[in-house]
Amino acid sequence: MNTSANPFLDHKQRHVLYGDAHRLTQRTSALSAAKISGAAVAEVIAGLGPSRPSCVLDVGCGRGGTTAYLARAWSPDHLTALDASAAMLDQARARVTEHAPDIAGRVRFVCADFHDIPALDDHVDVIVAAFCLYHAPKPGTVLAEFRRCLRPGGRIILVTKSADSYAALDELVAASGLDPDATRRPSLYESFHSGNAETITAQHLRVDTVAHHQHRFHFTDAAHTARYVATNPKYRLPQQELDTLTERLDTVLRGHGVATDSAVTYVVASKT
Numbered sequence: 001m002n003t004s005a006n007p008f009l010d011h012k013q014r015h016v017l018y019g020d021a022h023r024l025t026q027r028t029s030a031l032s033a034a035k036i037s038g039a040a041v042a043e044v045i046a047g048l049g050p051s052r053p054s055c056v057l058d059v060g061c062g063r064g065g066t067t068a069y070l071a072r073a074w075s076p077d078h079l080t081a082l083d084a085s086a087a088m089l090d091q092a093r094a095r096v097t098e099h100a101p102d103i104a105g106r107v108r109f110v111c112a113d114f115h116d117i118p119a120l121d122d123h124v125d126v127i128v129a130a131f132c133l134y135h136a137p138k139p140g141t142v143l144a145e146f147r148r149c150l151r152p153g154g155r156i157i158l159v160t161k162s163a164d165s166y167a168a169l170d171e172l173v174a175a176s177g178l179d180p181d182a183t184r185r186p187s188l189y190e191s192f193h194s195g196n197a198e199t200i201t202a203q204h205l206r207v208d209t210v211a212h213h214q215h216r217f218h219f220t221d222a223a224h225t226a227r228y229v230a231t232n233p234k235y236r237l238p239q240q241e242l243d244t245l246t247e248r249l250d251t252v253l254r255g256h257g258v259a260t261d262s263a264v265t266y267v268v269a270s271k272t
């Protein structure tokens with residue numbers, strides 16, 4: 001795997017991707033506005049956990065949307081939200097304080113790398129890692145670290161996407177000439193995706209269930225599509241200005257929108 005060809009695996013890119021919340025906020029907002037089907041991820045995760053775990057670790061918590069939801073749904077005694085980005089943790093802290101004020105006092109925000117988690121051995125009841133293991137060139141090493149932290153019988157809930165997620169947008173970006181190689185670039189999710197997540201997890205933990213959910217998106221027009229395309233680090237775009245991107249995308253879309261798909265995969269595993 002050539003890690004420098006995939007910005008999600010290139011640790012030098014981490015600051016560009018997550019040094020502040022701007023890119024992720026824009027990407028999430030463009031994607032949420034486009035979503036037309038697919039179950040809400042935080043709700044699915046909450047349903048896959050035990051009813052009231054005592055000690056929970058949310059790895060790669062990002063802006064904290066899932067953290068806040070799980071804080072309310074599970075009301076654990078201790079919830080640790082871990083991320084390598086201090087900027088993301090600031091957002092997560094604000095979100096938990098706003099949406100789960102009763103539980104906020106039981107939530108810790110920890111800036112750390114998921115390869116080296118500051119937690120005791122055999123301690124955590126539930127680890128959640130949503131949309132972050134594809135940032136590890138070797139996700140198995142992170143799963144071994146998760147296993148160390150988990151108590152015997154504890155549960156892990158992993159969430160990732162299909163390698164071909166949003167393929168229709170790759171075709172559109174290539175056809176518009178913005179990035180003629182868009183369809184040939186490696187998937188951002190190549191190290192841990194719907195097709196390999198179960199096999200990689202089974203090398204470290206007992207896999208209990210695997211579920212694949214189809215999510216469908218419809219970007220209403222070129223301007224909406226441009227807002228998402230500008231946030232996708234897979235593309236090598238000649239310029240980032242939204243007006244220019246919109247114009248170029250519209251040479252293909254001609255006033256129409258574009259639909260695209262992504263599978264979201266949930267792997268639930270436990271430490272025997």
Ligand SMILES: C[S@@+](CC[C@H](N)C(=O)[O-])C[C@H]1O[C@@H](n2cnc3c(N)ncnc32)[C@H](O)[C@@H]1O
Pocket residue numbers: 018059060061062063064065066082083084085088112113114115129130131132135
């Ligand atoms: C797409 S966000 C995940 C958001 C969140 N889990 C959710 O479901 O909404 C990916 C997060 O993984 C974090 N991340 C990437 N590499 C990491 C590492 N080596 N250790 C810890 N966090 C990492 C990033 O900082 C980012 O906040």
